[in-house]
Amino acid sequence: MNRSRSSQPPVPRVTRSAGGRLTEPAERLDSGPGPYGKQRRKQTDSALAQDLSQMSMSGQDTLNNSSPSASAVKSSSRGGLASVARLVKLGRCKNVVVVAGAGVSTASGIPDFRTPGTGLYSNLEKYNIPYPEAIFNIDYFSNDPQPFFSLAKALYPGSHRPNYIHYFIRMLHHKGLLLRVYTQNIDGLEKLCGIPDDKLVEAHGSFATAACHLCYTAYPAEEAKQAIMNDEVPICTFCAATVKPDVVFFGEDLPQKYFLNTQDFPKADLLIIMGTSLQIEPFASLVNTVRSTVPRLLLNRNAVGPFEKVPLRRADHMELGDLEETVRRFAEMLGWNDDIEELMRSQETLSLPTLISSPLSVVQTSCQSRGAPAGTETSRSRAGGQRGASSGSEETDSETDSKSSASSSQST
Ligand code: CNA
Numbered sequence: 001m002n003r004s005r006s007s008q009p010p011v012p013r014v015t016r017s018a019g020g021r022l023t024e025p026a027e028r029l030d031s032g033p034g035p036y037g038k039q040r041r042k043q044t045d046s047a048l049a050q051d052l053s054q055m056s057m058s059g060q061d062t063l064n065n066s067s068p069s070a071s072a073v074k075s076s077s078r079g080g081l082a083s084v085a086r087l088v089k090l091g092r093c094k095n096v097v098v099v100a101g102a103g104v105s106t107a108s109g110i111p112d113f114r115t116p117g118t119g120l121y122s123n124l125e126k127y128n129i130p131y132p133e134a135i136f137n138i139d140y141f142s143n144d145p146q147p148f149f150s151l152a153k154a155l156y157p158g159s160h161r162p163n164y165i166h167y168f169i170r171m172l173h174h175k176g177l178l179l180r181v182y183t184q185n186i187d188g189l190e191k192l193c194g195i196p197d198d199k200l201v202e203a204h205g206s207f208a209t210a211a212c213h214l215c216y217t218a219y220p221a222e223e224a225k226q227a228i229m230n231d232e233v234p235i236c237t238f239c240a241a242t243v244k245p246d247v248v249f250f251g252e253d254l255p256q257k258y259f260l261n262t263q264d265f266p267k268a269d270l271l272i273i274m275g276t277s278l279q280i281e282p283f284a285s286l287v288n289t290v291r292s293t294v295p296r297l298l299l300n301r302n303a304v305g306p307f308e309k310v311p312l313r314r315a316d317h318m319e320l321g322d323l324e325e326t327v328r329r330f331a332e333m334l335g336w337n338d339d340i341e342e343l344m345r346s347q348e349t350l351s352l353p354t355l356i357s358s359p360l361s362v363v364q365t366s367c368q369s370r371g372a373p374a375g376t377e378t379s380r381s382r383a384g385g386q387r388g389a390s391s392g393s394e395e396t397d398s399e400t401d402s403k404s405s406a407s408s409s410q411s412t
Helices: 026-031 038-053 070-076 079-089 132-136 138-143 146-155 164-174 221-229 256-267 283-289 323-334 337-349 359-369 377-387 397-407
Strands: 096-100 178-183 200-202 205-212 243-247 270-274 296-300 316-320
Touching (some): 079 316, 132 146, 178 256, 200 256, 323 337
Parallel strands (some): 096 270, 178 200
Antiparallel strands (some): 205 243
């Protein structure tokens, strides 16, 4: 595939890749000038440091073992959560950023990728692919869309409901504390539980819109769904290539909204990382872009990413175990449990918003996600289709991908 764009792009471009991590840029952010420079940090950080000094380093004793024993997990799994809950209750966390992965949705009955036994990567025989990542490889899809379409049938929003963890995130918003949630999930459950669009970055896209995988002409998402559910291949009305839901594959651009991270992470005063193996770049490296004094709380079954290192950063905390159980405990500590239960009850009885956009919003969302102004979809998509192979003034995939590798240590 030879995607192209103008030689002086108005917007940055980052593609999705598997594995590898960046070195931590947090120190750089800390020492730089600007609103997060030293002077201003001094006051806020000294108060924060006082609170942090009273915190325990929950989870450290599990780090000598990549697969911590149940007793080690147990002994490590109390202090950190309580300390962070205390910070929240003291009003020290007013710009909370949540980083979410597939582990958030396993309680809704959607398997994750990498959990041995139950994860999709352990159960791929039926998709007949040479290696697990092929299912999200855009070139593989171009040749044979069936493996992804088979998986899409299982993942399509509609048959799964948000769970307690999704509503916990929504409660953060309700309390005015959520700066943004960055999710890798494509199941749409954050949206379905009522987290507003402006608080949500679906970094790996979603099924809510669809477009040609070659020329990007928008295609009605509901029609794409119907075709895929009926084992048919949706075909682009412009260039006759295969239509794909706007789920971001390896080597594809992340949505423009993803770039909000450059504002959000330096501003965050608490980072909560939930249910992710932090294996997919550039998403995984986001967790290293908060200031080094900012508490990072990992809620997961096992240590991942920077939490695998010994010693942990002094403001790092992790609570290992089942995510829903941990989040319930966290909510109890915060005194939010009744509110969340009530929110779940009321939301689940409402008639829920549809996840599939109307044809008009399909056009706008797809268009915006590629950095074009709303309403210009037709001409842009057609131009993309006409470009096909790149011209001399446009960059090729390999050029832009090597740029994105500046923020992604390894690409597929
Ligand atoms: P992953 O690599 O499968 O990692 C999931 C992590 O969550 C692992 O570390 C698990 O140990 C942990 N985990 C799973 N269940 C629980 C639980 N109940 N309690 C505690 N921890 C748990 O998934 P990532 O999100 O890190 O990988 C990113 C991929 C997965 C994204 O590109 C997604 O598109 C893709 N994915 C999304 C969905 C979804 O939308 N629900 C499902 C499967 C895969």
